[in-house]
Amino acid sequence: MKKLVISLITLGVLFSCGKEKKETVVAKTEVKEEVKQELPPVDNAMMENAVIYEANIRQYSEEGSFKAFTKDIPVLKQLGVKVLWVMPIYPISTTKSKGPLGSYYAISDYTKVNPEFGTLEDFRDLVKTAHDNGIYVILDWVANHTGWDHVWLKEHPDYYTKDKEGNITHTVDTDWTDVADLNYDNQEMREQMRKDMMYWVKEEGVDGFRCDVAGMVPVDFWEKTVTELKKIKPVFMLAEGWEPELLNNAFDMGYGWDTHHKMNDIAQGKADAKEWDKRMAQIDSLYEEDDILMNFTSNHDENSWNGTVDERMGDAKELFAALSYVAPGMPLIYSGQEYDMDKRLLFFEKDTIIKKKGKFFPLYEKLGKLKNTNPALHGGKEAASYTRINTSDDKKVLAFAREKDGNKVVFVANMTKESVSFTSDYVGKFKDYxxxxxxxxxxxxxxxLNAWQYLILIQE
Structure with a gap:
């Protein structure tokens, strides 16, 4: 067996981030036709090894349609995607709207589809195609507010929050002027909201929801609603929120916002590997063992408002993509990341993702296969263990092991922009993944290890 130091130096030349130019290849959507599979109900086993993909229908293709996206669902399967989160598909209000096309999150009708994307039949075909490829579909749900054209404003103004003068208002302390805030003291509104969610599960076969600003909606609404949804069929629920109470009874997974921010800080030299350790300890103290957090280097908010992965992470972007897969939790790919997208997508008007394969498509494909198949990377309700490996420089070097059912994966990374030498007392025989x-x-x-170099080692 070769000693690890030799392999590390060799791999530093081959895999060091940002050092090697690779040929850009136009992405092909054609894949080999496979036997369609029966999709089992959502269960805990699926959550252990899933990759989640956020679909921005408007910007994914030049057409910006359900049909154009549906053609590429088999491509997502190649990346190990098991959960498809579709950004809001509903008609958008034009009153007080922002930009030429408005925000997906200013909804005028919860039970219809935006004609910009196609028809309800087109969406049904998207769901069927996803299911045929072993992928669950969850819809983005906006329960905190509606657009100003929603029928409730005329027929049920009591459903909304009002100011001292009795005027319906947008959500206080926000700049969300294109939406009207809903009043959760109104029980009738709650029940209608619940029925609208049930429609998509019962009639259209969706498998759950990603719930926008979930922490701004009362927890007891979510708890009762999820109970009712599960009477129809098992569902997967993702909260756009970090609050532990959301994960007690209502949601399966929340956002790892603080994990994401820590990644950005380390990439920018504002924090070190020890800060990652503090974040892992914080997760242990705040959350129950069966709580799941979503790991991400980007999403629609981060990309459009806070910058691309290149802007925020630079040469460290590949390292943190890998870390999002091997750390406890479920990794997210946002539309375009698989194609090395390096632009902020417009939010209120048409834009287009250029689908050309570069470095990240094969990387996500490889990481997805490992996540899907190795129990040592389980990140669900029965997650694999996480054990920090001590080194002689724990500020610069992050090393940890994940283990479950006799399987072990070790991650070693230089969390700085300079090369680093270090020692460790960790022993074992491995295969570089x-x-x-x-x-x-x-x-x-x-x-x-070279700058931002990382290794994923499978114990033999």
Whole structure:
């Protein structure tokens, strides 16, 4: 067996982030036709090894349609995607709207589809195609507010929050002037909201919801609603929120916002690997063992408002993509990330993702396969263990092991923009996941890693 130090130096040349130019290839949507599979109901096993994909229908293609996106669903299967989160598909209000096309989150009717994207039949075909490819579909649900054209404003003004003068208002302390705030003291409104959600599960076969600003809606609404949804069929529920109480009874997964922010800080030199340790300890203290957090390097909010992955993470972007897969939780791919997208997508008007394969498509494909198949990366309600491996420089080097059912994966990374040398007392025989090369780690061995270099090691 070759010693690990030799392999590390070799791999530093081959895989160091941002050092190698790769040929850009126009993405092909054609894939081999496979036997359609019966999709089992949502269950805990699915949550252990799933990859989630956020679909921005408007910007995904030049057509910006359900049909154009549906053609590429088999491509998502290649990336190991098991959950498809579709951004709001509903008609958009024009009153007080922002930009030429308005925000997806200013909804005028919860039970119809936006004609900009196609027809209800087109959406049904999207769901069927996803299911045929073993992928669950969850809809983005906006329960905190509606657009100003929603029929409730005329027929049920009591459904909304009002100011001292009795005028319906947008959500206080926000700049969301294109939406009207809903009043959750109104029980009739709650029941109608619940029925509208049930429609999509019962009549259109969706498998759950990603719930916008979930923490701004009373927890007891979510708890009762999820209970009613599960009477129809098992569902997967994702909260856009970090609050632990959301995950007690209502939601399966929340956002790992603080994890994401820590990634940005480390990439920008504002934090070190020790700060990652503090974040892991914080998760342990705040959440129950069966709570799931979503890991991401981007999403629609981050991309449009806070910058691209390149802007925020620079040469560290590949490292943190890998870390989002191997750390506890479920990894997210946002539309375009698989095609090395390096632009802020417009939010209120038409834009287009250029689908050309570069570095990230094969990377996500490889990471997705590992996530799907190795129990050591389980991140659901029965997650694999996470154990920090000590090194001689724990500020610069992040090393940890994940283990379950006799399977072990080790992640080692240089969390800085400079090369680093270090030692570790960790021992074992491994295979490098990317190169396939076997290696052996011995006590007090000296290792070297280039800037932002990382390794994923499978214990043999």
């Amino acid at each position: 990317f190169s396939g090369e076997s290696m052996e780690a011995t006590a007090d061995q000296k290792y070297e």
